[in-house]
Amino acid sequence: MKHQKLMKNDTATLNGLWARLLIKELVHHGVRSFCIAPGSRSSALVAAAARAPLAETFVHYDERGLGFHALGYAKSHGRPVAIIVTSGTAVGNLLPAVMEAHHDHIPLIILTADRPPELQDCGANQTSVQRGLFKEFVRWEGELPCPDGKVVQSYVGTTVSQMVSHASLEPRGPVHLNCQFRKPFFGKDEQVTSHQAQTSLSFGKRVVEDKEQIELAEMLGQYEKGVILVSGEAKEAEELSKRLQWPIFPDVLSPVRSRETASYYDLMIRAIGTHEDFAPNAVLQFGDRFVSSALYDWLSFKRPKVYCQIASHHKRKDPIHGVTHRVVGEVPNLPCYVQERSSSKWLDGWKELNELTAKGVAAYFDHHQELTEPHLFHRLEGEVFFFANSMVIRNADAFFVPEKGAQTFGNRGLSGIDGNIATVAGIARGCERPVTALIGDQAFLHDLSSLAQLKDLPVKLIVINNQGGDIFSFLPIDQDLFKPYFSTPHTADFKHAASLFGLRYENPTTIDELLEIPHGTLVEVKTKPGDNLKIHQEVLENLKISINRFNQPDL
Incomplete structure (x- = not known):
């Protein structure tokens, strides 16, 4: 009996020791945020994270919402975030x-x-079976055996270093460490001295050699009719636009997007269609992907001679298979090597077209001032935004132009409607600034339990309630199938959800009322099903008429 008791105590002590080593090494490598779901088997890890001096913890009862909260926090902070859960589902x-x-x-x-x-x-x-569960979606996976006194403690530290390096190197992404524990999970003696952190990691960035940048600059400089696509950060884009005399098309989630760029490119290319005067011969893209399907259709049809994509990783992000030159790394000197052009009719034409589109959109909503979804995005104000998927981000892509320097987030990796509220909570907690988030009713219902995460956060959560999946009205679906199988209408009253989770609730009827509502509020905007399609069609038809009257100079 005495021997059995000693073995049990050793197990508890070793569990606590290995857990503390693991968490301590993570903190050493800059991981400060630990998102935790309650569980028994994970109790040693939870105790270690809770007692780590430099660790901050967040606890949520729903693992799916917890995962998306961590995702949002990592998006806003740019640093790895740890998630601790128990076994099973x-x-x-x-x-x-x-x-x-x-x-x-x-x-x-x-x-x-x-x-x-x-x-x-x-x-x-x-x-x-837990190891391999995320097999296709992690940069690295490993397993720690049950803590054993015969295994050198530095093994835990070097394993963590290996894990963090895979998460942090381009292309960055999730990693998975499966940790086995025997009972008892931890005991009262939690003061066992652990070793210091074992490994230091240093990460450099790949900078493209000057010779390659010169060759790239010479190639791009051969073409007068080009466009610059920006889907993320691109410090070089503005200077390159000036030197090449090419317009910048910024994705809705890019911080480059503002009134100083061709932010209405989605509406513009829908309106001009196959107009040959606006066909580019060259494309320079910074970043991964764009929300606009119209842009991809347009480029796929035009097939520019040169399509150069610059990204920080080697992953292929080329859905139209049009990229002719792929550059992995940073090109900080590229603008210096581009020969500066004088004023260009090509760039002037795009600027005039963007201004014409902006005036056309403004004129439409001056005449139609009722609270509709497109009108809401046209008038939206703030500094930090989150756009949920489906119809919300498409309305934003068409009508939203922020002030320069605004931050805009979304979940466009797989563009799902799950976990959007939890992601917003993580972003707000990470950036520590007021966040204006827009989400559709289906995405709202899908992540209802994550409303608990918004308590005391400066989030204005605007829920657009059009009684179902209105995005499907844009598809050629037979009416007998539309409502029961695609729109899936509901009668949910979101005021009760706000009350359930202790949130302030507002239901404005005008744009001005909505803009005055403070952060920390669940805002329900009720709109008519089918209005989105009607407004998009009307705006586009008006733009086509204006463009046909546009006296375009010879490009």
Whole structure:
């Protein structure tokens, strides 16, 4: 009996020691945020994170919402965020967030607790195969055996260093460490001295050699009719636009987007269609992907001679298979090597077209001042935004032009409607600034439990309630199928959801009322099904008429 008791105490002590080593090494490598879902098997990891002096913790009862919260926090901070969950379905509930993080290159550290080998494949409660569950969606995966005094403690530290390096190197993304624990999970003696952190990591950035930048600049300089696409940060874009005399088309999630760029490019290319005067011969793209399907259709049809994509990673992000030159790394000197052009009719033409489109959109909403979704995006104000997927981000792409320097977020890795509220909470907690978030009713209902995360956060959550999936009205679907199988209308009253989670609630009827509502409020905007399609069609028809009257100089 005495021997058995000693063995149990050793197990508890070793569990606590390894857990503290693991968390301490993560903190050493700059991981400060730990998102935790309650569980028994993971209790040693939770205790270690809770007691780590430099760690900050966030606890949520729903693992799916927890995963997306961590995703949002990592988006706003740019640093890896750790997630701690227990075994079983708790692990499976992280899959949607891990998939999104994989495709959007967001560094998440997934720490899952697991049963020991003797409890695997024998019907033990809450036990399943966990290693390999995220196989296709993680940059690295590993497994820590049950803590053992015969294993050198530095093994834990070097494993963590290996994990963090894979999460942090381009292309960044999620990693998974499965941690086996035997009972008892931890004991009263939690003061065992642990070793210092073992490894230091230094990450450099790949800068393209000057010779390659010169060759790239010479190639681009051969073409007068080009466009610059920006889907993320691109410090060089503005200067390159001036030197090449090419317009900048900024994605709705790019911080480059403002009134100083061709931000109405989506509406413009829909309106001009196959107009040959506006056909580019060259494209320079910074970043990964664009929300606008019209842009991809346009480029696919035009097939420019040169399509150069510059990104920080080697992953292929080329859905139309049009890229002719792929550059991996930074090109800080590229503008210096581009020979500066004088004023260009090509750039002047795009500027005039963008101004014409801006005036056309403004004129339409001056005449139609009722509270509609497109009008809301046209008038939207703020500094930090989040746009949920489906119809919301498409309205933003068409009508939203922020002030210069605004931050805009979205979950465009896989563009799902799950976890959007939790992502908003993570972003608000990470950036520590007021966030204006827009979300559709279906995405809202999909992540209802994550409203608990918004308590005391400076978030104005605007829920657009058009009684279903209005985006499907843009598709040629037979009416007998539309409502029951695509629109899926509902009668939910979101005021009750606000009350349930202790949130302030407002239901404005005008744009001005909506803009005056403070952050920390759930705002329900009720709109008519089908209005989106009607307004998009009317705005586009008006623009086509204006463009046909546009006396375009010879480009």
